[in-house]
Amino acid sequence: MKKTLVLGAGGFIGSHLVKRLKKEGQYVIGVDLKFPEFSESLADEFYLGDLRDYTFVSQVITEGIDELYQLAADMGGAGYIFVGEHDADVMHNSAQINLNVAKVASAKKVKALFYSSSACMYPEYNQLDPENPKCGENTAYPAQPDSEYGWEKLFSERLYASFSRNYDLNVKIARFHNIYGEEGAWNNGKEKAPAALCRKIALVENDGIIDVWGDGKQTRSFLYIDDCLDAVIELIRSEFSGPYNIGSEEMVSIDEFVEVIAKVAGKSVKISHIEGPTGVRGRCSDNRLISHDLGWSPKINLERGISKLYRWIESNVKVESN
Ligand code: NAD
Ligand code: GDD
Structure with missing residues (x-):
């Protein structure tokens, strides 16, 4: 049995992930500002609290975590992230969470950390032609995301990658494409x-x-949640670190x-x-890399x-x- 920690366990993907990990027989600890809205969490332990608070993060990330899934973020659809009025909160809240999590997860020697980035980090100039968008993993630079949400994701990808280089944190990064x-x-x-x-x-x-x-x-x-979870779990347990697109073609x-x-x-x-x-x-989504490395594709x-x-x-x- 693995000891797993799901940050954002009260949210959409996090609450489904908790169910999946429990079904597999893992020991699951969930953390969020809120409980899941639509069904009870199946987590063995669930802590309500704010991951922007470093002390709280130091308490919930303990020694001996096999898998940490970092899904907590201030996020929403186009009506939330493209309207401008949430930009400061989205950047501040999510960056603060990731700054805390990267630091504490390294100090506590978490064995593997999954970070949920987004396709929103890809440059706008490659997504102007609706018939032919380019979202290969190697097209991220020169960076030009079209939202502050995308810039924060790119920053946090780089944050986790630098903790991986300098502190040996075993980081796995995916760029989700509209999961439903x-x-x-x-x-x-x-x-x-x-x-x-x-x-x-x-x-x-x-x-x-x-x-x-x-x-x-x-x-x-658009990618259905069950396919997303398959890919996330395969990635965190693989020898690969990404970033990988996880989406539908x-x-x-x-x-x-x-x-x-x-x-x-x-x-x-x-x-x-x-x-x-x-x-x-x-x-x-462009799934060539993930299907080559992990053999994953949506079902x-x-x-x-x-x-x-x-x-x-x-x-x-x-x-x-x-
Ligand atoms: P969600 O909003 O349902 O879940 C995020 C959870 O994080 C929420 O339950 C929220 O309460 C929690 N959270 C936010 N701030 C917190 C804080 N300060 N402390 C503790 N918990 C906090 O979103 P989701 O769809 O489940 O997405 C999960 C992750 O995947 C996010 O990082 C998101 O940016 C990323 N992502 C999702 C999609 C998608 O299509 N769903 C696409 C790209 C990336
Ligand atoms: N939300 C929403 N509601 N979108 C609508 C609607 C509506 O009623 N009508 C049309 N749309 C259009 C939007 O204008 C947008 O062009 C498209 O549908 C997709 O909108 P969303 O699903 O809201 O967001 P997105 O695909 O632009 O971005 C989402 O996916 C990213 C990853 O690919 C968001 O969830 C991001 O947070 C996520 O990172």
């Missing part, structure tokens, strides 16, 4: 396109109209994405394109994963409207 699934933010302003568009479609009558930010031609790829425009959701919902919907935060024009296609998310959102919408 049940039990994530869906109606609090932090939701990403998958949950937001499922919610809009669940709320509309057949043949009704939904609002979509931008012209709908911007592209993305099934690229769709946002309008095409709406069609996929409408199909699983069994509805026909019309789109009204409205102004809103749009982020990069095109983005898609769950977009339609299958979205139908799971849609059913979950639909049931929440029904509960809220009763």
Whole structure:
């Protein structure tokens, strides 16, 4: 049995990761500002507290941790990270967490540390053509992320890499590309396109109209949570350190994405394109490196994963409207 520590265990990916690690039979300690919102945490121990506080971090990262998963961050979808008003908090909060965690994890000789970076650290100039975005791991420099959230991720990647070089911290870094699934933010302003568009479609009558930010031609790829967890666990237990893209290569425009959701919902919907935060024009994971090194590739296609998310959102919408 491994002793594992999940920072951000009250969040979307962290709460799913705790369930997965428990299913494997590991001893799991969870830490977050809050408990998971949608189901009880399965962690053996769960500590509520603020990872910006160095003393708290020194208490929760103890000697003898086999695997530390650092998922805590101030984050959200386009409606949170591209609007500007959260920039200072996003940078300060997440950087402070990572500064504390890197230092204490080195001092306490954590055996392996996973850090969740984001595709948002890739330069905007390679993501201007929606049909042909470039997101190979080696395209990160010259750096030009389009959000402060992306700059903080790039800074923290470099922070962990320097602790790896100077203090032998065994660091593993992944750049997530839009991960979705049940039990994530869906109606609090932090939701990403998958949950937001499922919610809009669940709320509309057949043949009704939904609002979509931008012209709908911007592209993305979306990865289902179970595939993400497979990759994260394989990476932390591998001889490799990354950074690796963890995402899907099934690229769709946002309008095409709406069609996929409408199909699983069994509805026909019309789109009204409205102004809103749009982020990069095109983005898609490039999985060549991770599939070469780790033999990982996603198993769950977009339609299958979205139908799971849609059913979950639909049931929440029904509960809220009763
Ligand atoms: P999330 O917001 O659901 O989870 C993050 C958790 O961190 C939250 O529960 C939050 O309460 C906690 N947290 C924030 N500040 C804290 C603090 N000061 N002390 C303690 N806990 C704190 O987000 P998620 O989707 O689960 O993402 C997990 C990680 O993966 C984040 O680092 C995120 O930036 C990264 N990521 C996610 C995606 C995605 O599509 N979900 C994409 C790229 C990168
Ligand atoms: N959230 C949201 N809500 N997005 C919408 C909506 C809506 O109602 N309508 C259209 N969109 C469009 C956005 O304008 C954007 O162009 C696209 O859908 C994707 O939006 P998000 O899913 O919110 O964010 P993102 O893909 O730009 O960035 C996400 O993924 C990154 C990793 O790839 C965020 O979650 C980042 O935090 C994450 O790092």
